[in-house]
Amino acid sequence: MSKENLKIMITGGGTGGHIFPAIAIADAIKKLHPEASFLFVGATGKMEMERVPKAGYAIEGLPVAGFQRSMSLKNLSFPFKLLKSLWRARSIVKRFQPDVVIGTGGYASGPIMRAAQRSGIPTLIQEQNSYAGVTNKILGRRARKICVAYDHMEQFFPADRIVFTGNPVRSDILHLEGKREEGIRHYNLDPNKKTLVVIGGSLGARTLNNAMRDNVEFFEQNPDIQVIWQCGKFYEYEYSAMETAKLPNVQCLAFIDRMDLLYATADVIVSRAGALSISELCLVGKPVILVPSPNVAEDHQTKNALALVEKGAARLVRDADAGEKLLQEVNLILESEALAFSLGESIRQMGRPNAAEAIAREALKMIN
Numbered sequence: 001m002s003k004e005n006l007k008i009m010i011t012g013g014g015t016g017g018h019i020f021p022a023i024a025i026a027d028a029i030k031k032l033h034p035e036a037s038f039l040f041v042g043a044t045g046k047m048e049m050e051r052v053p054k055a056g057y058a059i060e061g062l063p064v065a066g067f068q069r070s071m072s073l074k075n076l077s078f079p080f081k082l083l084k085s086l087w088r089a090r091s092i093v094k095r096f097q098p099d100v101v102i103g104t105g106g107y108a109s110g111p112i113m114r115a116a117q118r119s120g121i122p123t124l125i126q127e128q129n130s131y132a133g134v135t136n137k138i139l140g141r142r143a144r145k146i147c148v149a150y151d152h153m154e155q156f157f158p159a160d161r162i163v164f165t166g167n168p169v170r171s172d173i174l175h176l177e178g179k180r181e182e183g184i185r186h187y188n189l190d191p192n193k194k195t196l197v198v199i200g201g202s203l204g205a206r207t208l209n210n211a212m213r214d215n216v217e218f219f220e221q222n223p224d225i226q227v228i229w230q231c232g233k234f235y236e237y238e239y240s241a242m243e244t245a246k247l248p249n250v251q252c253l254a255f256i257d258r259m260d261l262l263y264a265t266a267d268v269i270v271s272r273a274g275a276l277s278i279s280e281l282c283l284v285g286k287p288v289i290l291v292p293s294p295n296v297a298e299d300h301q302t303k304n305a306l307a308l309v310e311k312g313a314a315r316l317v318r319d320a321d322a323g324e325k326l327l328q329e330v331n332l333i334l335e336s337e338a339l340a341f342s343l344g345e346s347i348r349q350m351g352r353p354n355a356a357e358a359i360a361r362e363a364l365k366m367i368n
Contacts, residue, residue, distance in 0.1 A: 006036035006099055007036070007037050007097060007098045007099050008026070008029055008037070008039075008099065008100060008363070009039050009096060009098035009100070009101045009102070009112065010025065010026055010038065010039075010040050010041075010102045011040065011041040011042070011102070011103050011104070011108060011109040011113060012048075012105050012108055012126075013047070013048035013104075014043055014046050014048070014108055015047070017105075017274050017276040018104045018108075018109075019042075019047060020051075020168070020169070020170060020276055021126055021168040021169075021276065021356075022040065023055045023057070024170065024171070024355075025102060025363075026055075027055075028357045032360055032361070032364065033364070039057075039058055039059070040058065041060050041062060041092060041108070041112045042059055042060075042062070042108045043061060043106075043107065043108035044063050045061070046108065049061055060092055062084075062088055062111055062112075063085055086111045086114065086115070088111070089112045089114070089115040090115045092112065093112065093119055098116065100121065100122050100123070100124065100363050100366055101113060101116040101124070102124045103124070103125050103126065103136070103143075104126045104128070105127065105128060105135065105136050106133075106135065107135055109135060110138075113139045113143075114139065117139070117143070122144045123139070123142070123143045123144060124143060124146075124147065124362060124363050125139055125140055125145070125147070125157075126167075126359055127140075127146060127147070127148050127153065127156075127157075129303070129304055130150035130152075130304050131298050131300040132153065133297065133300075141158075144161065145161055145163055145366060146158075146162050146163070147164075147358070147359045147362060148162055148163070148164055149167040149275065149279060149352070149355070150304075151164075151307070163358075163362055165352065165355050165359050165362070166358070167276065167278075167279035167352070167355055168359065169279050169280045169283060169356075170259070170280070172259070173259065173263065174353050175260075176284065179260060179261055179264035180264045180265055182261055183262065183264040184265055187228060187251065187262065187265060188251075189265055193224050194224065194225050195227075195228065195265050195267050195268075196226070196228075196266075196267065196268050196270070196330055196334075197227075197228050197268070197269045197270065198227065198228070198229045198270045198271075199269065199271045200230055200231060200235075201230075201232060201277075202232060202233065203232045203234045204230075204232015204233065204235040205232065205272055205291075205293065207291060207293075207322050207323075208322065209229075209231050209232075209238075210322075211323050211326045212227075212242075212244050212245075212252075213239060213242045213243075213244055215326075215327045216242075216243045216244040216247070218327045219244060219250055220247065222249075223249050225334065226249045226250075226251075228251050228256075229244075229250060229253065230253050230254075230255065231253070231254060232254065232255070236254040240254075263280070263284040263286065266284075266286050267286070267334065268286070268287050268288075268330055268334060269281060269286050269287070270291065270326065271288060271289075271291070272290070272291060272301060273290040273291070273302070273305040274304070275300075275304055278290075278305075278308065281314075281347060282308075282348065282350040282351035283353055284347075285351065286347075287340045287344050287347075288308075288314045288315070288343065289315045289330065289333070290304075290305040290308065290315070291316075291319055292304070292305045292318075292319065294319045308347060308350065311350065312342060312343070312346045313347035313349070313350055315329050315343070
């Protein structure tokens with residue numbers, strides 16, 4: 001097969017945790033085969049329909065929607081949307097005729113991967129979490145390769161098809177050397193103070209926001225600790241008016257425009273435990289406190305976090321304990337250079353900077 005007629009289909013979405021790895025894999029394949037053509041398939045109305053075109057790739061949408069775990073009227077339309085998506089997926093696969101289909105998870109990937117497998121087209125699954133999602137567990141039975149980021153994934157997938165690659169991350173995270181000074185200028189920080197970074201994700205995390213709100217005395221009594229607190233767009237107006245946000249050593253921001261510069265300036269990072277976040281933090285190599293969200297399927301964020309904690313690569317604070325214990329953990333790390341060094345070195349050992357290229361090569365091997 002010549003380089004000119006390679007056709008790569010990538011499917012997945014719903015959240016950044018599925019979309020950013022998909023784009024990173026496409027970029028890696030494009031570097032290896034510049035003439036390859038790509039088609040993404042996602043869920044209509046979800047963020048991939050905006051993010052993927054911005055990255056320079058074509059995308060088509062399916063009307064598929066997730067099944068609500070709680071009682072919801074939305075579930076009444078679920079079977080109809082699923083059947084329509086399965087029919088449309090077969091049409092898309094038949095028209096594009098991909099040489100390989102890569103799925104990065106989420107309900108959007110199900111119809112396309114199923115259609116490809118039924119057509120005899122090789123499929124590759126990229127599972128980000130330490131606990132596989134329902135869609136990927138079903139698709140994994142017929143996938144040629146399953147690329148994973150955690151140990152012990154044979155409990156979900158055939159062991160002979162698992163390849164340990166790590167999770168792809170945004171390319172700017174890979175090169176933080178020499179960016180600290182630029183980050184200090186960008187975020188108007190004091191280079192002589194310790195910097196705490198609290199990341200709630202693009203929408204924000206109420207638990208982390210409440211912990212910041214309820215511990216105003218900690219920041220008043222520790223003016224040598226400066227904080228960048230990313231509260232999320234959803235919570236911006238509520239929390240930016242709080243007393244904590246008005247302190248001179250605290251910056252409350254709705255979103256972060258330069259994550260690479262933020263990471264470069266951090267001395268301690270507080271974060272949720274989504275797979276993409278953890279993969280980035282492993283490459284950053286800074287002391288991390290993880291507060292897993294309890295509002296995710298199969299409690300997979302806790303499982304993600306424990307995979308690091310068991311190796312001494314992170315500290316864990318349960319969501320219900322964050323208000324009382326989170327700042328205690330922050331203080332413990334800031335006061336112990338030995339603990340901070342140990343956590344940073346241990347998490348760095350778990351980083352996989354070449355994950356996207358490794359997955360790209362696995363996909364291309366299947367074509368050959």
